Amino acid sequence: MNKNYKDISMAVIRRLPKYHRYLRELLDKDIHRISSKELSAMMGLTASQIRQDLNNFGGFGQQGYGYNVEELSGEIQKILGLDREYNAIIIGSGNLGQAIANYAGFRKFGFKLKAIFDTNPKLIGMIIRDLPVFDIDELQPFIIKNQIKIGIICTPKEFAQDTANKIVKAGVSAIWNFAPIDLKAPEHVITENVHLSDSLFILSYLLSNQEKFS
Ligand code: NAI
Numbered sequence: 001m002n003k004n005y006k007d008i009s010m011a012v013i014r015r016l017p018k019y020h021r022y023l024r025e026l027l028d029k030d031i032h033r034i035s036s037k038e039l040s041a042m043m044g045l046t047a048s049q050i051r052q053d054l055n056n057f058g059g060f061g062q063q064g065y066g067y068n069v070e071e072l073s074g075e076i077q078k079i080l081g082l083d084r085e086y087n088a089i090i091i092g093s094g095n096l097g098q099a100i101a102n103y104a105g106f107r108k109f110g111f112k113l114k115a116i117f118d119t120n121p122k123l124i125g126m127i128i129r130d131l132p133v134f135d136i137d138e139l140q141p142f143i144i145k146n147q148i149k150i151g152i153i154c155t156p157k158e159f160a161q162d163t164a165n166k167i168v169k170a171g172v173s174a175i176w177n178f179a180p181i182d183l184k185a186p187e188h189v190i191t192e193n194v195h196l197s198d199s200l201f202i203l204s205y206l207l208s209n210q211e212k213f214s
Contacts, residue, residue: 008056008057012053012056015045015053016076016079016080017080018043019043019053019072019076020073020076020077020080020082022039022042022043023069023072023073023076024073026069026073027069027070027073031069032068032069032070033065033066033067033068033069034066034067034069035066035067036050036051036066036067038066039066039067054067054072057075057076057079082109082110083110084110085110085111085112086110086111086112086149086150086174087112087114087146087147087148087149087150088111088112088113088114088148088149088150088151088152088176089113089114089115089116089117089139089142089143089148089150089151089152089167090113090115090116090117090131090152090154091116091117091118091136091139091151091152091153091154091155091163091167092116092117092118092153092154092155092156092159092163093116093117093118093120093123093126093128093133093154094118094154096154096178097116097118097128097152097154098116098128100113100152100154101113101116101128101129101131102128102129111150113131114131114142114146114148115131115132115133115134115142115146116128116131116132116133116134117133117134117135117136117138117139117142118133118134118135118136119135119136139166139167139170140166140167140169140170141170143167143170143171143172144170144171147171148167148170148171148172149172149173149174150172150173150174150175150176151163151164151167151172151174151175151176152175152176152178153175153176153177153178153179153183154178154179155179156179157179157180157181159179160177160179160181160183161181161183161184164177164183164184164185164191168185168186168189172189173188173189173190174189174190174191174192175189175190175191175192176192176194177191177192177193177194178193178194180195180197
């Protein structure tokens with residue numbers, strides 16, 4: 001299927017990883033067909049929301065049959081670009097950088113972690129899982145030589161902008177930023193910020209309101 005997915009709203013795109021996760025779970029359980037009603041009950045979305053979302057990509061469902069899980073999962077994988085491979089590096093080999101390096105899940109989906117960079121001489125030369133920790137001085141030549149597409153920033157926030165500038169200059173096209181600042185990057189560079197605390201604060205809001213009204 002050759003479609004242009006550029007005009008699809010980000011609200012829909014942001015729901016796709018959840019579809020992907022649930023469909024993979026079904027495949028793991030050897031379930032190959034599911035109705036929109038069953039999928040909606042599982043995912044906590046309405047059946048009409050699911051139909052609307054998937055209609056953006058040309059449907060997939062068949063009246064009276066439901067969805068072919070394998071086909072739908074494969075298509076969502078393609079839409080999300082998970083059928084390709086991306087070379088990635090981590091900058092900052094502290095608690096978070098090492099946790100990301102140790103997590104095997106990303107690699108399954110084509111994110112090829114190549115190395116970690118740090119300024120701390122005690123960490124340089126270590127191997128985290130299978131990733132070498134290199135001196136930050138080697139950052140730019142490494143990016144160029146290894147065609148690194150994604151930079152994962154796990155430095156303290158005061159060094160994050162400088163790190164972003166360096167990796168962008170060397171040719172990185174996407175930044176997965178964990179430092180708690182809004183990075184400035186040229187328009188052609190994709191930046192995705194992750195704030196675990198946002199999610200925690202929503203949890204706190206729900207908890208505090210539950211206590212207020214119960
Ligand atoms: P950490 O202090 O354990 O690790 C930071 C590492 O960065 C250290 O190894 C340090 O030597 C290295 N570093 C310092 N300056 C550097 C530079 N210029 N270039 C390369 N490496 C450098 O900190 P932790 O806990 O791993 O947190 C890392 C970052 O992630 C912080 O900015 C923190 O605020 C953020 N964070 C964000 C979360 C989120 O939900 N987005 C959750 C946890 C942490």
